[in-house]
Amino acid sequence: MRREEVVESRRPSWGRLIGFLVLLAGVSWALGAFAAFPLPLSAPDRAVLTIAFKHVAAFEGEGRERSKEELEKLPRHMRPVNERSRTGRRVDTVLRVELDGRRLLEKTYRPGGFRHDGPTFAYEQIPVPPGGHRLVATLRDAAGEKEERERGRRWRLDQEVEIRPRQVLLMELSEEGGLTLR
Numbered sequence: 537m538r539r540e541e542v543v544e545s546r547r548p549s550w551g552r553l554i555g556f557l558v559l560l561a562g563v564s565w566a567l568g569a570f571a572a573f574p575l576p577l578s579a580p581d582r583a584v585l586t587i588a589f590k591h592v593a594a595f596e597g598e599g600r601e602r603s604k605e606e607l608e609k610l611p612r613h614m615r616p617v618n619e620r621s622r623t624g625r626r627v628d629t630v631l632r633v634e635l636d637g638r639r640l641l642e643k644t645y646r647p648g649g650f651r652h653d654g655p656t657f658a659y660e661q662i663p664v665p666p667g668g669h670r671l672v673a674t675l676r677d678a679a680g681e682k683e684e685r686e687r688g689r690r691w692r693l694d695q696e697v698e699i700r701p702r703q704v705l706l707m708e709l710s711e712e713g714g715l716t717l718r
Contacts, residue, residue: 578663583699585640585671587633587660589709593626593647593677594689628678629656633707635669644678666701670694673707673715691715 548556578584607615626647633641640662648654677689693715699705706718 581666581701582663583666583701583703583705585633585662585664585705585707587631587641587658587662587673587707589656589658589675589707591629591656591658591675591709592711593629593656594679595624596627596679625652626654626656629658630674630676630678631658631660632674633662634672635664637670640664664699664705666699666703668696668698671697671717675709675715693717 628647629645631641631643631645632639641660643658643660645656645658646652647656671693673693675691679689691709691714693707695717697705697717708716708718710716
C-alpha cells in the first residue's frame with residue numbers, strides 16, 4: 537500500500553532557486569554600480585544654510601480661555617498643566633533671511649493642526665556662496681505692529697559669518713536663546 541503525502545512539498549524547484557539567485561546578483565550589481573557614481577545635490581564650491589525650527593505662535597486676538605467643564609471633559613493626559621489652557625487659531629509666522637543685504641528667503645508659515653492651533657514647523661535649505669558675509673535673519677509672528685511690540689514676539693539674528701565651501705550652517709530657534717547659528 538502506497539502512502540500519500542498529507543502536506544504538499546513547499547520546497548521550491550531548482551529553476552526558481554536559480555532565478556532568485558540571478559535576480560539577487562543583478563540587484564546587488566546595480567546597487568554597487570550606482571554607489572560608484574554618487575549624486576551631487578549641490579555644487580562643490582557652494583555651502584548650504586539650513587533653517588529648522590518649531591515655533592508656538594501667539595493666538596489671534598486674545599484667544600479663548602477653556603472653562604472648567606471643558607477641561608474636565610478632556611482625558612487626564614490632555615489637560616493643560618499650566619496657564620496655557622487657551623484655545624483658538626494661532627497667527628502665521630514670517631521668516632526673512634538676508635545675506636549681505638540681498639534677500640534669500642521671505643516666507644510665511646501657517647500653524648499646524650486642523651484648526652491651525654498647533655506649532656509651526658519649518659525646514660529650508662538655501663545654497664550660499666562661500667566667503668565672509670553678513671547674515672541677517674528675522675522671525676516674527678504675523679500679528680499687527682502694536683500687538684507685536686506689546687508681546688515682543690520677534691527674534692533677530694545679525695551676525696558676521698565666514699562660510700567655507702561644502703559647509704552646512706544650521707539656523708535654529710529656541711524660545712530662550714532666540715535664533716542661533718551653528
